[in-house]
Amino acid sequence: MKFRFERFPGFAALAKSTLQVCVLGAALAIPGLTQQTSPPTGDTQPTIQALMDRLAAAELRIKELEVRQSPAMPARTPETPSASLAMGAPVPAAMGMMPSPVVTAPNTTLGAAPAASSEDDPMAHAMEIPGGPTLKIRGFFDFNYGVGSIANPLIFPVVDNACGTCGNSPTPAHSAFQSGEFDLFITSKLSEHLSFISEIVLGPDNTNVFGPDIERYQLTYKANPYFSASAGRFHTSIGYYNTAYHHGNWFSTAEGRPIMYLFEDSGGILPVHMVGLSLTGEVPNTDYLGLHWVAEIGNGLSSNSNVGATGGNAVQNFYSDRNYKATNLAAYVRPKFLSGLQMGGSWYHDGLNPTGLPEVRQNIESAYVVYLTSKWEILNEGVMLSNHLAGTAKPFRSPMAYTQIARKFGMYEPYFRYQYVRDHVSDPVNLLTGTYYGPSVGMRIDFTDYAAFKLQFNHLYQSSQLAGNGLNAQIAFTF
Numbered sequence: 001m002k003f004r005f006e007r008f009p010g011f012a013a014l015a016k017s018t019l020q021v022c023v024l025g026a027a028l029a030i031p032g033l034t035q036q037t038s039p040p041t042g043d044t045q046p047t048i049q050a051l052m053d054r055l056a057a058a059e060l061r062i063k064e065l066e067v068r069q070s071p072a073m074p075a076r077t078p079e080t081p082s083a084s085l086a087m088g089a090p091v092p093a094a095m096g097m098m099p100s101p102v103v104t105a106p107n108t109t110l111g112a113a114p115a116a117s118s119e120d121d122p123m124a125h126a127m128e129i130p131g132g133p134t135l136k137i138r139g140f141f142d143f144n145y146g147v148g149s150i151a152n153p154l155i156f157p158v159v160d161n162a163c164g165t166c167g168n169s170p171t172p173a174h175s176a177f178q179s180g181e182f183d184l185f186i187t188s189k190l191s192e193h194l195s196f197i198s199e200i201v202l203g204p205d206n207t208n209v210f211g212p213d214i215e216r217y218q219l220t221y222k223a224n225p226y227f228s229a230s231a232g233r234f235h236t237s238i239g240y241y242n243t244a245y246h247h248g249n250w251f252s253t254a255e256g257r258p259i260m261y262l263f264e265d266s267g268g269i270l271p272v273h274m275v276g277l278s279l280t281g282e283v284p285n286t287d288y289l290g291l292h293w294v295a296e297i298g299n300g301l302s303s304n305s306n307v308g309a310t311g312g313n314a315v316q317n318f319y320s321d322r323n324y325k326a327t328n329l330a331a332y333v334r335p336k337f338l339s340g341l342q343m344g345g346s347w348y349h350d351g352l353n354p355t356g357l358p359e360v361r362q363n364i365e366s367a368y369v370v371y372l373t374s375k376w377e378i379l380n381e382g383v384m385l386s387n388h389l390a391g392t393a394k395p396f397r398s399p400m401a402y403t404q405i406a407r408k409f410g411m412y413e414p415y416f417r418y419q420y421v422r423d424h425v426s427d428p429v430n431l432l433t434g435t436y437y438g439p440s441v442g443m444r445i446d447f448t449d450y451a452a453f454k455l456q457f458n459h460l461y462q463s464s465q466l467a468g469n470g471l472n473a474q475i476a477f478t479f
Contacts, residue, residue, distance in 0.1 A: 133188045139479045140248030142180030144255070148470030150458045179204050180474070183215075183247045195220050201247050213265075215247050215273070227281040233317065236274040237294045237330040238346050239366040239381045250476040253377055253406045253413060253444055255454040259421050259436055260383055260400040264301065264314035269385065269398070269423060269430045270364065271348065273315045274298035274326065290334035294346070300326030303352040303360075305429055326350035340373045352429060358390040360429055377406040377415070387429045396427035406444075413444040435463040451477035 182202040189195045198217040202210050216235065222228035235242050241261050245252045262268030276298020283291040299316040332344025348364035368381040380403050388395035399422055406415035420437040423430050442456030454474040461467045 133190050136187045138185045138187075140181070140183040140185065140250050140477070141479070142249040142255075142474050142476035144178040144180055144472055144474045145176070146178055146470065146472045147175045148458075148468065150460050150468040150470035179210075180249060180476070181247055182210075185248065193222055195222070199247050218278075225282045226284055227279070230278040230280075231276075233273060233275045233315070234278050234296075236271055236298075236328055236348070237278070237280075237296060238270060238272070238328065238348055238364060239383060240342070240344065240368040240370050240379065241381060242270075242272050248476075248478065249474065250450075250452060250478050253415050254404065254417060254440070254442060255456045255472050255474040255476075258381075258402040258404075258417070258419050260381075260402060260419065267432055269305075269432050270383065271301045271326065271350070274300070274328070275315065275317055276325070288336055290336060292332050292334070292344075294328070294330035296328040296330075297325050300324075300350040300352075303354045305354075322351065322353050324351040324353075340376075341369075341371050343369050352387075354429060357428055360390070361388045361395075362386065362429070363388075363395075375408050377404070377413075379404040385423075385430070387427055389428075396424040396429075398423045398427065398430065411446045413446070414442070415444065416441050435461075437461050438467070450479070451475065 180203070184200045186198045186200065187195070188197075196217075196219050199215045201213050201215045203213070204210050214233070217232040218230045218234050219232055220228055220230040235246060237243055239261070241258065245257070249255065257263075260268075260270065261272060263272060274296060276296065278294065278296045280292065280294045283293060299320040302314045302316055303321050305314075326348065327350075328346060328348040330344060330346035332342055334342050345365070345367040348362075348366075350362045352360040352362055354360060363386045364383060366381065366383045368379075370380065371378040380401075382399070382401040385398040385400070386395040387398075400420065402417060402419035404415060404417040406413050417440040418438070419440070420435075421432070422435045422437075423433045425433050427433065438458065438460040440456055440458045442454060445453045447453060452475070454472075454476065456472050456474075458470045458472075459467065460470075
């Protein structure tokens, strides 16, 4: 246990006097020093000098302690936490309702007035939590130059009957510099089993206005590898791409998402976001196959596909237009016998109540096979979207799929993607109708560890329009 002089203001002077007396008594007790008439011998002289050196060092130490106990110095610095926190003692629950002390840097100027703290000013409510969790922020951004009507990597300009993407006007052939998504990925570990992640994205649209969105927020409790639970807004476990690539284009090889996985506010027709609960984990005793399971329940998308045109949001973050909840079950394997292989599928079910239409039962089945190594990227996915109106004999079925192949050669990674989406023209629920298919070819160049240049050419056949072309150059990076 360390004894602190500054807790007893008069102790330093008393310690100084006591130390001097003790040293003097020790000196008198040394043989030869009791004879006052005899000079010190050669044996006693080094001993006396050592004692005098110790006395001088002790006096210097006492002076330092006296200076430290001066009121001009702050009582606590960031390097000196409270004793209870340093020892790991439990913090009373009531402390969460009290303002934390404002911790200031040490004042190195002697004689200066001490800095004010929340203890002196009860109105100063600091947000600091001593020993609390650490917030980590990672940023992502991409900057583009697009030429042609299908070059934008965020809002794919597929248009039918002048509807546009969620109410936006049709995008003509153009050449423009374009800002991508300014993505702040935030994480914090609250305890050994509890963590939090979120993504705050600022992105522009056809009106040239940046809009902020909290795309993801998940509070996750992970008990063990076999069970974890998340609450909040997350990417629905439909297929592979939607949970592997989120809102940072730097992660993905291509410069944009496939049409089938476009975000809801960019013309997408799948519920790629969900607000609710997500449970996941490994299946015990299946290490050789690497079997995982996922179960999700949430609000589902808005019943009206044109909600974006009226200023709303297809993702029901706060208010749900029905009591019926969407559910999703998924499973996948990562076998040990072939590293890099992942195969899986999912089944999504929801009930919609569109305005002026009978109830709609929506089912979405997906299946995928992907193979990823340090050199190869092979992605294959297929999704079947079915909307069945009550009272009708058959559902409206909309198949969609894509294939993407990439091969790394050092810093260069050429890639090819072919995609197909056929949204039933008579489906009254989906915003996007018609058939869209075509190839994309591109090159990704990782010219540094945390920045990449991408060049991608798209050729898209559209059932309701002439075939379109687009060329997009992109710089994507993390910071």
